[in-house]
Amino acid sequence: MTTNKEKILIYNDRKKCIEEEVVFGDAFVRFLYQNPIGALVTPLIAGNHLISKAYGLLKASASSTRQIDPFCKKFGLNMDEFEKVTYENFNDFFIRRFKDGARPFNQDAKILPAPCEARYTFYSKSHKKLRLFVKGASLCPREVLGDEVSQAFEGGPVAVARLAPVDYHRFHFPDDGTVEKQYPIHGKLNSVNPLASFRMRNIFCENERRVSILDTRNFGKIAYVEVGALCVGRIVQTHTSKNFTRGDEKGYFLFGGSTVILFGTPGSWSWRKEFLSQNAEGREVLIQLGRPLSE
Structure with missing residues (x-):
């Protein structure tokens, strides 16, 4: 069990330094997952769709705009990077868009760019015994994708990208290509907050997922999985066309x-050694949208 002094250290790819993550809802999550009384309440809250929807309604109310400025100050958000708009509620602010050019996608055909701005964990090869970890939660590829689909990606690279509430919450296509198929996987909703993950097991199968199999120009087949967490309940697909180009919003x-998981086929690409080294030392890597993931 973690203590109240537990720190979450991440590696910032842009700054090339190790830093401590400021966790949203720190005190409340610690109560739920580290306090004996909270432990009794957690099973009643975790996976409760009514609670998730009620929380979502609060964030969609006009009064929730009062939370925007304190949120920006606490997490040091640079709002100059985002489009200048008037937000109608906190949800509207939460799905804010970057200004054109704020996050250019790497255009080298041999390089896989980051499809979302998040904290990444990389695995060189997928296999049946692999456990995908997000701060203590684990799941095997078969449980993420299903038996039939997971076999096609066995031996290929995998990345788990954890989006914290402070992050840009739109996700994008990493290459040109077509959507081969999509399917949802429904289940309980639970937090992807790293403090919560220390106490919860099989976090992905407690969440709602959407799997897309992409046929890309430069990297072959990619399995692109979106995971919705407690207080989200909705994964919104904005791209309706079968065809897509690198950097298009998905x-x-x-x-x-929330979380995005990428699976590649064997030999399709290799993750940057710098990132694998940071992961080996127990740190996720904070990577901006569009920056290189592979080498």
């Missing part, structure tokens, strides 16, 4: 911490 998450 969709967004409503309020809460």
